[in-house]
Amino acid sequence: MNFDFTDDQKSLKEEARRFLTDASPLSAARGVLEGEGDGYDARLWARIVEQGWCGAAIPETYGGYAMGYVELCALAEELGRAISPVPFASSVYQFAESLMLGGSEAQKQALLPGVVTGEMVGTVATTEGPGEIAAGRINARVANGRLSGTKLPVVDGLAATHAVVLAQGDDGPGLYIADLVSDGVMREAVATIDPSRGAARLTFDDVPVEPLGAGDGIALLARIEERAAVMIAFEQIGGADRCLEMARDYALERYAFGRQIGSYQAIKHKLADVFTRNAVARSNAYYAAWALSTDSGELPVAAAAARVAASSAYWLASKEAIQVFGGIGVTWEADNHLFYRRARHLQLVLGSPSTWKRRLVDRLEGRLAAGELA
Amino acid sequence: MNFDDSPEEAAYRLKVRAWIAANKPDLSVLGPEDRVWTEPHKDLATRWQVIKAASGYACIGWPTAWGGSGGTAIEEAIFNQEEQTAGLRFSYFVTGLHMLLPAVLKFNDDDASRALVPPAVRGDTIWCQLFSEPAGGSDSAGLRTRAVEDGDDWIVTGQKVWNSGAQIADYGMVVTRTDPTVPKHKGLTAFWLRMDTPGVEVRPIKMMSGDAELNEVFLSDVRISDSQRVGAVGDGWAVIIFTLMNERAALGSGSGLSWRELIAMARNTPAGEGSAMDDPAFREWLADYYVDAEAIRLQTFRNLSALSKGEAPGPEGSAGKLLWANGAQDLSSRAVDLQDRFGLIDDPELAVANGAFHHRLLWAPGLRLGGGTDEIMKNIIAERVLGLPGEPRVDKTVPFKDIPSGR
Numbered sequence: 001m002n003f004d005f006t007d008d009q010k011s012l013k014e015e016a017r018r019f020l021t022d023a024s025p026l027s028a029a030r031g032v033l034e035g036e037g038d039g040y041d042a043r044l045w046a047r048i049v050e051q052g053w054c055g056a057a058i059p060e061t062y063g064g065y066a067m068g069y070v071e072l073c074a075l076a077e078e079l080g081r082a083i084s085p086v087p088f089a090s091s092v093y094q095f096a097e098s099l100m101l102g103g104s105e106a107q108k109q110a111l112l113p114g115v116v117t118g119e120m121v122g123t124v125a126t127t128e129g130p131g132e133i134a135a136g137r138i139n140a141r142v143a144n145g146r147l148s149g150t151k152l153p154v155v156d157g158l159a160a161t162h163a164v165v166l167a168q169g170d171d172g173p174g175l176y177i178a179d180l181v182s183d184g185v186m187r188e189a190v191a192t193i194d195p196s197r198g199a200a201r202l203t204f205d206d207v208p209v210e211p212l213g214a215g216d217g218i219a220l221l222a223r224i225e226e227r228a229a230v231m232i233a234f235e236q237i238g239g240a241d242r243c244l245e246m247a248r249d250y251a252l253e254r255y256a257f258g259r260q261i262g263s264y265q266a267i268k269h270k271l272a273d274v275f276t277r278n279a280v281a282r283s284n285a286y287y288a289a290w291a292l293s294t295d296s297g298e299l300p301v302a303a304a305a306a307r308v309a310a311s312s313a314y315w316l317a318s319k320e321a322i323q324v325f326g327g328i329g330v331t332w333e334a335d336n337h338l339f340y341r342r343a344r345h346l347q348l349v350l351g352s353p354s355t356w357k358r359r360l361v362d363r364l365e366g367r368l369a370a371g372e373l374a
Numbered sequence: 375m376n377f378d379d380s381p382e383e384a385a386y387r388l389k390v391r392a393w394i395a396a397n398k399p400d401l402s403v404l405g406p407e408d409r410v411w412t413e414p415h416k417d418l419a420t421r422w423q424v425i426k427a428a429s430g431y432a433c434i435g436w437p438t439a440w441g442g443s444g445g446t447a448i449e450e451a452i453f454n455q456e457e458q459t460a461g462l463r464f465s466y467f468v469t470g471l472h473m474l475l476p477a478v479l480k481f482n483d484d485d486a487s488r489a490l491v492p493p494a495v496r497g498d499t500i501w502c503q504l505f506s507e508p509a510g511g512s513d514s515a516g517l518r519t520r521a522v523e524d525g526d527d528w529i530v531t532g533q534k535v536w537n538s539g540a541q542i543a544d545y546g547m548v549v550t551r552t553d554p555t556v557p558k559h560k561g562l563t564a565f566w567l568r569m570d571t572p573g574v575e576v577r578p579i580k581m582m583s584g585d586a587e588l589n590e591v592f593l594s595d596v597r598i599s600d601s602q603r604v605g606a607v608g609d610g611w612a613v614i615i616f617t618l619m620n621e622r623a624a625l626g627s628g629s630g631l632s633w634r635e636l637i638a639m640a641r642n643t644p645a646g647e648g649s650a651m652d653d654p655a656f657r658e659w660l661a662d663y664y665v666d667a668e669a670i671r672l673q674t675f676r677n678l679s680a681l682s683k684g685e686a687p688g689p690e691g692s693a694g695k696l697l698w699a700n701g702a703q704d705l706s707s708r709a710v711d712l713q714d715r716f717g718l719i720d721d722p723e724l725a726v727a728n729g730a731f732h733h734r735l736l737w738a739p740g741l742r743l744g745g746g747t748d749e750i751m752k753n754i755i756a757e758r759v760l761g762l763p764g765e766p767r768v769d770k771t772v773p774f775k776d777i778p779s780g781r
């Protein structure tokens with residue numbers, strides 16, 4: 001047992017941090033937030049693609065580098081720290097995982113190499129309105145292999161070339177692969193809580209699509225998102241740790257009443273609470289990364305636990321960092337809000353924490369009912 | 375104890391309710407993005423202030439000698455409640471009428487001060503509070519803006535920051551350091567000034583929510599007459615405390631989105647076969663939220679009872695401010711999450727409730743800071759209400775200029 005990154009994984013992480021410190025300063029996220037680019041930083045994206053990171057967990061047969069999921073998680077943590085404004089999560093954790101889990105051999109052959117080279121950017125289009133995803137509320141329809149309907153918000157909907165779309169088919173909800181650069185696809189940017197991760201409204205008018213996998217699309221989507229949740233948890237932890245560091249540094253530097261504010265127990269205990277939540281998230285996320293990398297039956301529980309813990313850690317860290325900064329923290333100019341926004345983005349993007357909490361406990365219950373001991 | 379209106383109060387309530395209904399301006403002229411501090415919003419608020427002033431409802435509880443209507447604090451509170459219900463509580467005039475002018479009149483009750491009141495009541499003038507500085511926010515006695523006596527005037531130089539509404543204010547109250555050689559609380563002096571006095575420069579600060587409430591105010595050799603001094607030289611700390619107590623009491627009284635809007639939203643948010651309202655975890659959370667929000671509302675009655683007995687708002691008001699600010703952050707966070715993935719959208723044209731909950735989520739961190747931070751509120755409760763010893767202080771007895779500042 002080694003409940004930590006290996007030395008190789010650590011050096012990959014260090015290298016990624018060095019690279020992102022230079023290539024993805026916070027000004028990159030801010031630039032996109034303030035309206036540069038189509039909801040992402042195209043130059044930064046090209047450089048990240050060049051690193052080969054998109055292929056970290058993709059098998060060599062499909063053009064990937066098959067380093068492994070723990071390695072991908074290590075990269076995710078660094079991307080999360082840098083709040084990089086790129087479609088990595090959509091394309092790699094969601095779209096590529098959809099293909100690997102549900103795609104036919106031909107689909108994998110056709111699309112995965114493009115994800116690795118960045119020639120293709122994928123996303124997943126699930127949502128149409130408020131509330132959790134449910135079979136009865138999906139209005140997008142596929143008939144005779146053609147999709148019509150509207151999806152919003154679709155994260156990276158402007159950057160993407162392809163999307164996995166949740167739509168009603170003849171046998172209920174299913175997943176379909178759509179080429180977004182085809183006729184009949186209309187895309188409009190929509191404003192979101194985190195504009196550094198652009199989103200769009202996608203309207204499909206009789207667009208040819210291919211089914212992805214068979215059977216219940218909502219169940220398949222849940223399995224895809226379970227996998228994505230592990231990587232997203234690492235992004236959340238990266239961001240939460242960065243918030244903690246920023247707040248710690250500021251608490252050392254700022255004086256009030258003739259003392260460093262970090263000398264007040266109110267501030268010390270606040271930061272210690274954030275540290276504790278981050279540690280809880282990290283433990284759960286490591287376990288989930290292991291479960292994902294070994295195809296363990298633990299994954300459904302571990303992934304949900306990681307997501308729940310990482311979502312609350314990031315929320316706490318991002319809001320309390322603002323609190324430590326005082327007035328400066330609520331300005332547009334300070335970087336705090338970039339993290340506060342990203343925390344909310346990540347906690348909603350695969351569905352809200354309450355959905356995952358329920359899922360987690362359902363699974364725990366199911367496990368006991370099945371007579372498992374652990 | 376009696377929370378019911380007395381017969382006179384009930385009659386007064388009916389009267390003002392009818393009056394508000396008959397005189398209220400049309401709120402539908404405001405679009406979803408015409409929020410507080412935008413021109414259309416301010417214009418509407420000003421129009422309402424003018425209407426109220428013409429009928430004697432602008433400063434109900436103030437003595438007539440001050441330009442008020444000489445009514446009771448209870449009447450004023452009843453009016454405020456009815457105004458709130460009608461969606462007509464605006465903040466532009468609160469700083470002047472409920473925080474700063476009472477201090478001006480309390481500490482410098484002369485003809486010039488009294489002349490400031492009628493235009494403020496009428497909605498002609500807006501006031502801003504020029505207290506905080508880059509080096510002193512929580513530490514509101516740690517101010518460095520200097521005022522140096524020059525004949526019958528003072529020359530003021532320094533920088534203020536986080537000043538709400540300074541960009542539209544006609545008047546401000548500024549606290550300055552007049553003596554850096556004595557301990558910090560003893561060397562402060564307050565003045566009122568016109569914001570168009572030469573040497574006053576206002577620079578807007580964009581907030582994380584995108585809003586334009588806050589400003590930096592630079593003061594370069596600003597000449598202020600000694601007749602505009604509020605309180606004695608060296609008595610500025612008493613003026614600060616007086617206004618902050620009023621501010622915290624006013625903030626703690628709670629406004630903005632409430633459980634009502636949240637329930638309305640939840641009922642319209644589908645979940646399972648029904649709505650988000652069916653989720654037991656949400657319902658339990660809502661119960662917890664409600665008791666806090668209700669406590670804030672009821673506390674205003676207790677404050678009123680104290681006021682009507684002539685007591686000033688005390689440090690207990692800090693609890694209300696804490697609950698209200700943190701409640702606002704929790705409420706907006708819950709509301710956005712309830713929408714699930716669709717909650718990402720904050721475009722007012724598309725988002726649930728025109729994005730009001732999202733806007734609140736981005737605004738709420740400021741509520742936990744402005745008017746005294748969470749941590750300062752807790753220190754006040756612990757030290758001033760519960761009588762626990764203060765932190766060791768390194769800044770109280772030494773001359774201001776010798777206090778460590780990290781630079």
Ligand SMILES: Cc1cc2nc3c(=O)[nH]c(=O)nc-3n(C[C@H](O)[C@H](O)[C@H](O)COP(=O)(O)OP(=O)(O)OC[C@H]3O[C@@H](n4cnc5c(N)ncnc54)[C@H](O)[C@@H]3O)c2cc1C
Pocket residue numbers: 254255256257261264265266267323324325326327328330502503504505506507508509510511512513535536537538539588740741743744745746747748749750753
């Ligand atoms: C929306 C908004 C409106 C405002 N409006 C006005 C206005 O109109 N006029 C005006 O003059 N000012 C205004 N302010 C300023 C406000 O009063 C200050 O921001 C606030 O007092 C905090 O000061 P600071 O920003 O300097 O933070 P700091 O005082 O530097 O605080 C930084 C952190 O240290 C903590 N801290 C400081 N001292 C202690 C201690 N002794 N014990 C424990 N923790 C401590 C704080 O709680 C905070 O978490 C406004 C602020 C905001 C956000």
